[in-house]
Amino acid sequence: MKKHLDDFFTVAETVKEKQTESSSPEEGLSKEKETVVVTTVAPRNLSASYFVSATYDGNKRRACIKLYEPESRKIYFWYDTTGHKPYCLTNLAPSELEKIAGLTSHTGFDHFETLKKYNSLLDRQATVTKVVAKDPLAIGGRPRGCIRDIIPEEYPKIAGEQQQAKVWEAAIRYYQSYIYDRNLAPGMIYKIENDKLIQVRHEPSEKTIKQICRLVEDETEESLRNIELWARLLEYPVPNFRRVALDIEVFSPIPTRVPDPQEAAYRVICATLLGSDGKNKVLLLRREGLEKGSERLPPDMTVEYYDSEQKLILEIFKALWDYPFVITFNGDDFDFRYLYQRALNMGLKKSQIPIEVRRRVCLLKYGIHIDLYKFFYNRSIQIYAFSQKYRRVTLDEVGKALVGRAKLERAKPISELTYTELARYCARDAEITLELCTFDDDLVMKLILALTRIARMPMEDVSRQGVSRWIRNFLHHEHRRRNMLIPNAEDILAVKGTTATKAMIKGKKYKGAIVVKPVPGVHFNVKVMDFASLYPSIIKVHNLGYQSVRCPHSECKDNKVPGTPHWVCKKDRAIESLLIGSLRDLRVKWYKPKSRDKTLSHELRSWYYVIQSALKVILNASYGVFGAEKFALYCPPVAEATAAIGRHVITQTINKARELGIEVIYGDTDSIFLRGPSEEQINALMKWSEHELEMELDVDKIYRYSVFSSRKKNYLGIFPDGSVDVKGMTGKKRHIPVFIKKAFNQMEERLGRVKSPTEFEEAKKDIQQIIRERYSRLKRREWGESPEELAFHVVLGKVPEGYTKTIPQHVKAALVLRKKGYELKAGDLISFVKVTKEPHVKPVQLASNSEVDVDKYVGHMHSTFAQVLDAMGLDFDEIIGLTKLERFM
DNA sequence: GCGGACTGCTTACCT
DNA sequence: ACAGGTAAGCAGTCCGCG
Numbered sequence: 001m002k003k004h005l006d007d008f009f010t011v012a013e014t015v016k017e018k019q020t021e022s023s024s025p026e027e028g029l030s031k032e033k034e035t036v037v038v039t040t041v042a043p044r045n046l047s048a049s050y051f052v053s054a055t056y057d058g059n060k061r062r063a064c065i066k067l068y069e070p071e072s073r074k075i076y077f078w079y080d081t082t083g084h085k086p087y088c089l090t091n092l093a094p095s096e097l098e099k100i101a102g103l104t105s106h107t108g109f110d111h112f113e114t115l116k117k118y119n120s121l122l123d124r125q126a127t128v129t130k131v132v133a134k135d136p137l138a139i140g141g142r143p144r145g146c147i148r149d150i151i152p153e154e155y156p157k158i159a160g161e162q163q164q165a166k167v168w169e170a171a172i173r174y175y176q177s178y179i180y181d182r183n184l185a186p187g188m189i190y191k192i193e194n195d196k197l198i199q200v201r202h203e204p205s206e207k208t209i210k211q212i213c214r215l216v217e218d219e220t221e222e223s224l225r226n227i228e229l230w231a232r233l234l235e236y237p238v239p240n241f242r243r244v245a246l247d248i249e250v251f252s253p254i255p256t257r258v259p260d261p262q263e264a265a266y267r268v269i270c271a272t273l274l275g276s277d278g279k280n281k282v283l284l285l286r287r288e289g290l291e292k293g294s295e296r297l298p299p300d301m302t303v304e305y306y307d308s309e310q311k312l313i314l315e316i317f318k319a320l321w322d323y324p325f326v327i328t329f330n331g332d333d334f335d336f337r338y339l340y341q342r343a344l345n346m347g348l349k350k351s352q353i354p355i356e357v358r359r360r361v362c363l364l365k366y367g368i369h370i371d372l373y374k375f376f377y378n379r380s381i382q383i384y385a386f387s388q389k390y391r392r393v394t395l396d397e398v399g400k401a402l403v404g405r406a407k408l409e410r411a412k413p414i415s416e417l418t419y420t421e422l423a424r425y426c427a428r429d430a431e432i433t434l435e436l437c438t439f440d441d442d443l444v445m446k447l448i449l450a451l452t453r454i455a456r457m458p459m460e461d462v463s464r465q466g467v468s469r470w471i472r473n474f475l476h477h478e479h480r481r482r483n484m485l486i487p488n489a490e491d492i493l494a495v496k497g498t499t500a501t502k503a504m505i506k507g508k509k510y511k512g513a514i515v516v517k518p519v520p521g522v523h524f525n526v527k528v529m530d531f532a533s534l535y536p537s538i539i540k541v542h543n544l545g546y547q548s549v550r551c552p553h554s555e556c557k558d559n560k561v562p563g564t565p566h567w568v569c570k571k572d573r574a575i576e577s578l579l580i581g582s583l584r585d586l587r588v589k590w591y592k593p594k595s596r597d598k599t600l601s602h603e604l605r606s607w608y609y610v611i612q613s614a615l616k617v618i619l620n621a622s623y624g625v626f627g628a629e630k631f632a633l634y635c636p637p638v639a640e641a642t643a644a645i646g647r648h649v650i651t652q653t654i655n656k657a658r659e660l661g662i663e664v665i666y667g668d669t670d671s672i673f674l675r676g677p678s679e680e681q682i683n684a685l686m687k688w689s690e691h692e693l694e695m696e697l698d699v700d701k702i703y704r705y706s707v708f709s710s711r712k713k714n715y716l717g718i719f720p721d722g723s724v725d726v727k728g729m730t731g732k733k734r735h736i737p738v739f740i741k742k743a744f745n746q747m748e749e750r751l752g753r754v755k756s757p758t759e760f761e762e763a764k765k766d767i768q769q770i771i772r773e774r775y776s777r778l779k780r781r782e783w784g785e786s787p788e789e790l791a792f793h794v795v796l797g798k799v800p801e802g803y804t805k806t807i808p809q810h811v812k813a814a815l816v817l818r819k820k821g822y823e824l825k826a827g828d829l830i831s832f833v834k835v836t837k838e839p840h841v842k843p844v845q846l847a848s849n850s851e852v853d854v855d856k857y858v859g860h861m862h863s864t865f866a867q868v869l870d871a872m873g874l875d876f877d878e879i880i881g882l883t884k885l886e887r888f889m
Numbered sequence: 890g891c892g893g894a895c896t897g898c899t900t901a902c903c904t
Numbered sequence: 905a906c907a908g909g910t911a912a913g914c915a916g917t918c919c920g921c922g
Binding site: 506512513515530534668669670671712713714727728729730732733734735794795797803805806808810811 | 897898899900901903904
């Protein structure tokens with residue numbers, strides 16, 4: 001039954017039919033086109049395999065699950081055998097629906113079912129009609145004539161104002177609907193027995209799950225059950241992913257221009273296939289007059305020369321039919337799209353192409369395509385999983401930051417490289433790509449798998465979509481599991497309304513967190529306490545969710561949210577509160593400590609680290625999504641209530657600290673900075689928080705001393721080991737010239753050596769000396785051969801034409817570059833120097849030392865150091881030797 | 890016509 | 905396409921000034 005790869009082409013059957021696979025609003029319309037189904041249909045019985053993806057097969061008209069069998073390391077397709085069909089729900093009875101023109105006669109219509117669902121917005125059972133269809137496109141996805149549009153459009157014509165027609169759950173992708181209804185768990189292990197998909201239990205983890213449940217025993221029974229469900233998902237082992245990294249190079253007649261994949265007008269001249277199984281092959285296209293070159297290639301690399309581009313591409317395709325996982329960096333928008341179009345251009349049949357091109361993504365017919373560009377582009381991943389280690393999402397920058405490997409420098413355009421230069425260049429890209437998903441014991445693959453399990457979505461989707469989709473999906477799943485109607489966003493908004501508080505920032509929807517004005521000065525022996533996951537804790541403890549905030553019960557209206565007109569339900573637990581609360585508890589009480597537990601095996605610890613990172617990413621976004629308009633369960637009062645309770649919590653805590661005689665020198669959102677608190681005072685505050693607020697307040701950091709000016713979000717903290725925590729200081733910001741940063745770093749180093757107030761006085765003198773020295777170097781114009789170190793580096797937030805209101809300096813510099821023939825995109829980093837002549841900026845590449853505006857740089861030094869000097873009672877101008885009178889002139 | 894006070898825009902950062 | 909709050913620099917505008 002296990003078909004060998006070489007048989008694929010023979011099994012492939014071409015079916016001329018409307019393409020009906022996975023309709024989705026995001027992907028828009030599928031054009032009528034010839035589709036090919038290449039099947040590796042699972043045998044009637046298949047051993048334990050990982051559920052890695054799900055789709056809808058338009059030809060078979062059934063859900064299709066992709067299973068990765070870790071022994072053979074192959075993908076098998078299992079097609080639904082339960083007869084599950086796509087549907088949507090409506091409030092109209094079948095008798096009413098039958099009157100609607102074009103509904104029961106719709107070609108995709110199947111039948112009606114009447115059922116009961118719980119409407120959580122109104123807290124009552126509702127009778128709804130399930131409109132079952134033959135395929136998902138009949139429900140929605142076409143521009144006109146979908147069941148979900150016909151019902152609200154046609155019904156008023158026959159019924160007038162009597163009743164409003166409502167449709168629910170019509171925009172859920174079919175394969176997601178299938179996953180929810182069958183309570184399937186993507187990322188988990190299944191086997192096939194007699195064509196039935198059966199989940200496999202992993203016995204060794206049962207013990208662990210009992211342990212976890214004991215750990216959180218204080219919770220309600222419902223929480224406990226929910227925690228157990230999550231724990232079962234997360235405790236399962238991870239497979240080894242057999243994968244190949246792919247990178248291609250394309251000829252381009254214009255060196256600065258990347259060929260357009262829509263046209264694929266130029267030859268594919270090189271490709272690298274680098275497998276996790278040792279495959280390491282560079283494919284080169286023979287071209288006239290091209291030199292071999294003298295570069296040495298790695299000994300384990302095989303180089304193959306091709307006379308025909310078609311053969312080269314077919315060799316790539318062979319790998320795409322073979323590997324269960326294919327990794328690219330930007331394959332969605334370039335490599336796969338280009339290969340697909342190029343293959344069509346040369347007359348290959350779609351059945352010979354292993355790629356499925358959609359509007360925004362490129363998927364594989366056989367395996368799973370992970371586009372790491374999309375994954376690393378995800379802001380939450382960037383910030384919370386990789387703590388901003390990379391800023392711009394380029395292979396070079398992410399590679400350097402995470403695996404310490406940069407792209408190869410290239411002196412010539414791609415098209416002019418010799419064979420060996422080209423091979424090395426392309427191979428390096430593939431190496432970085434593969435390493436990005438193998439480093440730290442497959443961290444990235446494991447992270448994607450953990451998120452797949454939590455979010456209940458296919459690996460392809462979870463690696464491409466944002467955190468709001470992940471959260472939406474696990475909440476949707478929970479709705480279905482509990483037979484709850486999934487509300488429409490506009491209904492939530494209509495019932496719950498908007499916000500009532502006034503934001504500090506113009507244009508924001510509601511008031512956010514509190515930042516306490518710092519006490520300026522140098523404070524020794526500082527302890528920083530903070531609430532573990534403040535907002536998720538609030539959501540958990542205060543039962544926040546769209547159904548509970550402003551619930552329909554009059555008896556709950558006295559349960560007010562401080563500082564708002566909102567109230568919270570006292571009767572029913574909101575599912576967001578339950579689920580986010582469970583995830584919080586699991587992270588804080590189990591996964592985070594376990595990820596540091598040295599008694600565990602390295603392997604287990606690394607998996608626990610991955611899970612705690614995945615949970616961190618989700619928890620950090622779990623409050624924000626409720627205030628995000630695009631979130632499917634958008635509910636501004638929930639976000640507003642969360643922030644309001646947060647303000648209440650921090651102010652109460654500060655008050656209590658003062659009551660206990662502790663001096664609070666600063667605080668931001670969920671943290672308080674305490675000067676010289678005693679052990680007893682700390683303990684008293686922790687106990688109070690536990691009892692009064694039901695929140696865990698812990699000592700997060702200890703500073704030997706800290707340095708505050710009067711600025712918020714701006715301080716230095718010196719740890720006991722002498723390392724320095726720098727927050728918000730200009731001297732550390734990415735855009736500031738290296739020349740200024742160097743002096744700032746010197747100062748930082750000096751501060752790290754200070755152990756006592758007496759020593760601090762010594763350091764003050766040295767710091768003044770550091771500043772004086774840098775100042776006079778600037779005045780003497782001693783910064784090196786070129787003004788490189790004086791360059792500011794500012795990211796272009798949008799294309800230069802996008803700046804209509806003002807033209808900031810970096811844009812002015814960018815426009816100069818453009819004139820010189822540079823191509824500029826949003827996200828590009830512009831480096832420029834401040835010069836004396838109009839328009840006072842110049843791209844660093846074009847600037848010379850003589851035109852530098854030294855006084856501007858003195859000004860920048862002034863403001864950079866003022867942030868620290870203010871705290872020390874020093875003045876920049878006095879340090880550099882200006883008298884008060886001179887400053888005036 | 891000019892300069893200071895002000896607002897708004899933009900980027901980078903903090904939680 | 906998770907949120908709001910803060911700092912800083914500059915662009916552009918308004919207003920007073922015999």
